[in-house]
Amino acid sequence: MKKSNNCTVRFIAEQLGIHFSTVSRVLSGNDAVAHKAASRATVEKIRSFAATRGYTPNPHAIAFRTQQSRLIGVSVPRLSDFIWATIYEGIEDTAQERGYFAYVTTSYDKPELQRRQLDLAVARRVDGLILGDMHTTQESLDFLESLDIPFVLALRQAGSHLSVTCDDRDGGRQAAEFLFSQGHRDVAVLGGLDFTSTGQNRTAGFTDFYREAGRPIPPDRVIHASFDTQGGHENAQRLIAACPSLTAIYAVNDFAAIGAMGAARDAGLVPGVSLALIGYNDTPLAAELPIPLATVWNPVRPLGEKAMDLLFRLLAGEACDSIVLKPKLIVRESAYFSARNLL
Amino acid sequence: MKKSNNCTVRFIAEQLGIHFSTVSRVLSGNDAVAHKAASRATVEKIRSFAATRGYTPNPHAIAFRTQQSRLIGVSVPRLSDFIWATIYEGIEDTAQERGYFAYVTTSYDKPELQRRQLDLAVARRVDGLILGDMHTTQESLDFLESLDIPFVLALRQAGSHLSVTCDDRDGGRQAAEFLFSQGHRDVAVLGGLDFTSTGQNRTAGFTDFYREAGRPIPPDRVIHASFDTQGGHENAQRLIAACPSLTAIYAVNDFAAIGAMGAARDAGLVPGVSLALIGYNDTPLAAELPIPLATVWNPVRPLGEKAMDLLFRLLAGEACDSIVLKPKLIVRESAYFSARNLL
DNA sequence: TTGCTTTTCCGAAACGATTTGGTAAATTTC
DNA sequence: GAAATTTACCAAATCGTTTCGGAAAAGCAA
Numbered sequence: 001m002k003k004s005n006n007c008t009v010r011f012i013a014e015q016l017g018i019h020f021s022t023v024s025r026v027l028s029g030n031d032a033v034a035h036k037a038a039s040r041a042t043v044e045k046i047r048s049f050a051a052t053r054g055y056t057p058n059p060h061a062i063a064f065r066t067q068q069s070r071l072i073g074v075s076v077p078r079l080s081d082f083i084w085a086t087i088y089e090g091i092e093d094t095a096q097e098r099g100y101f102a103y104v105t106t107s108y109d110k111p112e113l114q115r116r117q118l119d120l121a122v123a124r125r126v127d128g129l130i131l132g133d134m135h136t137t138q139e140s141l142d143f144l145e146s147l148d149i150p151f152v153l154a155l156r157q158a159g160s161h162l163s164v165t166c167d168d169r170d171g172g173r174q175a176a177e178f179l180f181s182q183g184h185r186d187v188a189v190l191g192g193l194d195f196t197s198t199g200q201n202r203t204a205g206f207t208d209f210y211r212e213a214g215r216p217i218p219p220d221r222v223i224h225a226s227f228d229t230q231g232g233h234e235n236a237q238r239l240i241a242a243c244p245s246l247t248a249i250y251a252v253n254d255f256a257a258i259g260a261m262g263a264a265r266d267a268g269l270v271p272g273v274s275l276a277l278i279g280y281n282d283t284p285l286a287a288e289l290p291i292p293l294a295t296v297w298n299p300v301r302p303l304g305e306k307a308m309d310l311l312f313r314l315l316a317g318e319a320c321d322s323i324v325l326k327p328k329l330i331v332r333e334s335a336y337f338s339a340r341n342l343l
Numbered sequence: 344m345k346k347s348n349n350c351t352v353r354f355i356a357e358q359l360g361i362h363f364s365t366v367s368r369v370l371s372g373n374d375a376v377a378h379k380a381a382s383r384a385t386v387e388k389i390r391s392f393a394a395t396r397g398y399t400p401n402p403h404a405i406a407f408r409t410q411q412s413r414l415i416g417v418s419v420p421r422l423s424d425f426i427w428a429t430i431y432e433g434i435e436d437t438a439q440e441r442g443y444f445a446y447v448t449t450s451y452d453k454p455e456l457q458r459r460q461l462d463l464a465v466a467r468r469v470d471g472l473i474l475g476d477m478h479t480t481q482e483s484l485d486f487l488e489s490l491d492i493p494f495v496l497a498l499r500q501a502g503s504h505l506s507v508t509c510d511d512r513d514g515g516r517q518a519a520e521f522l523f524s525q526g527h528r529d530v531a532v533l534g535g536l537d538f539t540s541t542g543q544n545r546t547a548g549f550t551d552f553y554r555e556a557g558r559p560i561p562p563d564r565v566i567h568a569s570f571d572t573q574g575g576h577e578n579a580q581r582l583i584a585a586c587p588s589l590t591a592i593y594a595v596n597d598f599a600a601i602g603a604m605g606a607a608r609d610a611g612l613v614p615g616v617s618l619a620l621i622g623y624n625d626t627p628l629a630a631e632l633p634i635p636l637a638t639v640w641n642p643v644r645p646l647g648e649k650a651m652d653l654l655f656r657l658l659a660g661e662a663c664d665s666i667v668l669k670p671k672l673i674v675r676e677s678a679y680f681s682a683r684n685l686l
Numbered sequence: 687t688t689g690c691t692t693t694t695c696c697g698a699a700a701c702g703a704t705t706t707g708g709t710a711a712a713t714t715t716c
Numbered sequence: 717g718a719a720a721t722t723t724a725c726c727a728a729a730t731c732g733t734t735t736c737g738g739a740a741a742a743g744c745a746a
Contacts, residue, residue, distance in 0.1 A: 009732070020696095038695070058732055060403045060404075062734080085423040092449065105435065258628045258632065290607075362727080404704090404731090408705090
């Protein structure tokens with residue numbers, strides 16, 4: 001801790017020959033409070049002295065005294081996923097605007113790490129939490145019930161807890177609608193982690209559409225596994241090998257879709273020609289790939305900002321409702337198919 | 344702040360009928376301190392009571408009293424870049440292991456934001472800083488000189504300040520060596536931001552090799568611009584348009600390289616066939632692209648861990664030296680060229 | 687001038703821990 | 717058995733801030 005910062009309210013009070021409680025009221029409150037505490041001239045004197053000396057209140061002393069840390073804990077599965085990093089950027093900037101202090105921890109989707117990060121947040125006396133790493137398991141739900149700190153879920157939902165999410169079912173439906181309209185009847189899904197609402201709903205929106213259209217997707221064409229490149233590669237490989245008639249793959253994550261591109265290449269298939277491929281999230285490089293990747297876009301940065309806003313409203317004691325944002329399918333070359341006539 | 348956590352040293356002392364200073368010594372110190380403060384039986388009594396009641400010391404009270412926050416500020420250009428997110432993951436996990444509390448802010452390579460984030464870190468009374476967003480400008484160097492908080496630079500270096508970096512010149516040299524050995528004489532560089540040591544050195548290592556080999560690269564074949572996909576696309580487009588004889592592009596960042604893939608595609612070139620392409624960082628998807636991207640791998644997560652370690656050593660008052668890690672070229676399909684004979 | 691209100695400021699306690707400097711009791715030493 | 721030492725614990729100050737409850741001073745009305 002910086003030792004040279006000895007500019008405290010006491011010091012200012014001494015220098016100006018007034019009581020430190022007066023200085024505190026002037027520097028910590030708004031104009032109304034300040035002018036109730038001191039005359040116009042004194043307020044001005046204190047403020048200008050504090051400004052020239054670069055006074056910053058000691059946040060630990062404030063947290064200690066007020067029992068409010070202005071600290072917001074954020075837990076995400078990982079930061080190395082573009083989506084989570086972007087959501088956190090939105091959270092952090094919004095928190096900073098409001099004078100709060102956000103920090104982020106990663107739990108790598110491991111329940112024991114989630115638990116540890118939460119214990120740590122409690123130990124750090126956070127005022128509120130934003131949880132991005134929730135599972136839909138009973139264990140996770142019980143865990144949320146037991147929380148006595150205000151919290152908001154982000155991106156992933158669980159139970160009926162307050163959350164900011166995207167309409168994942170709708171995103172899946174949009175992807176299905178497009179592929180079906182193009183004539184694809186033999187499709188497969190890389191469904192992501194099955195214990196996450198995103199993995200579940202992005203998949204369900206897609207499979208529901210096909211079922212309602214009278215062409216239910218066989219269960220073995222839906223694989224739930226990790227959202228990353230490697231998982232996408234391995235599982236796409238299995239799907240392609242098991243089903244030579246396959247004409248389209250929908251992955252609930254761009255990285256899984258890129259992995260699927262690799263698998264397609266290995267199998268002699270060309271995305272956009274002999275295999276239609278749709279991803280999810282519209283990461284910035286989707287558009288830049290040699291074969292541009294069609295994908296379902298999500299407003300991720302706004303999602304982070306809104307989650308932080310919602311938590312602030314909750315902390316202020318307002319009645320709050322969950323927020324659902326709208327995704328949008330962005331069709332690019334990989335979604336097409338020209339190898340033969342499908343209909 | 345969680346109100347229910349009323350388990351303080353005072354409370355424990357009251358319950359057990361002993362003085363709270365004794366409780367403090369037992370719970371805060373190591374075994375030696377504890378047993379000097381109380382009898383074996385009392386120590387055990389205090390510890391088990393604290394454990395069953397889930398006592399966690401109030402970190403704000405400790406920071407306030409000891410003037411040591413155990414808080415580490417980390418500043419990076421952006422988290423949505425895989426490299427920075429991974430470095431931060433390494434920093435955070437290492438900090439946590441040592442009982443420190445790391446937090447990260449983003450400055451988007453804007454000097455005024457860097458300054459604001461630093462002021463914030465001082466206001467938060469951090470014990471130390473890890474700076475990943477430094478520029479090599481005089482302004483940045485002056486700024487570092489004026490810092491009176493222990494700090495370590497990460498990934499990017501500046502002046503002779505303590506840092507953990509990768510040998511960027513060597514990485515550039517490895518890329519150049521490979522392309523030269525394959526017969527490429529007409530090459531271009533997407534050099535990244537020119538005010539960063541990474542942009543400068545990854546470029547210099549490459550151009551130095553070509554100069555030493557007697558084939559200096561014309562200045563207009565080296566473009567310094569942002570590290571992202573879009574920047575890579577635009578500048579590769581310009582290079583390809585301006586120079587039809589170009590056979591290889593070296594980009595100091597995978598995202599820029601992926602952007603260049605997009606530009607190549609638009610120009611009717613095929614990476615790995617009619618344009619050799621090498622990126623930098625080995626992001627996980629480089630290997631999974633439809634045309635796998637050759638790239639210079641960096642040990643980024645260890646870099647974050649070592650930066651945190653180094654800062655701990657600095658905080659402990661040890662004499663420290665900067666650390667340089669070794670990169671390694673990973674050759675993949677995009678680095679080849681088969682359109683015609685080059686030699 | 688007197689009494690009342692408002693303005694302006696002061697005094698003191700509190701938040702939860704650490705830490706210096708004790709002292710009474712127990713134990714050891716001679 | 718008295719002195720010396722160690723053990724086991726207590727007392728009190730302190731860190732920087734907020735905040736409740738006054739109280740002196742100033743302004744105002746009569």
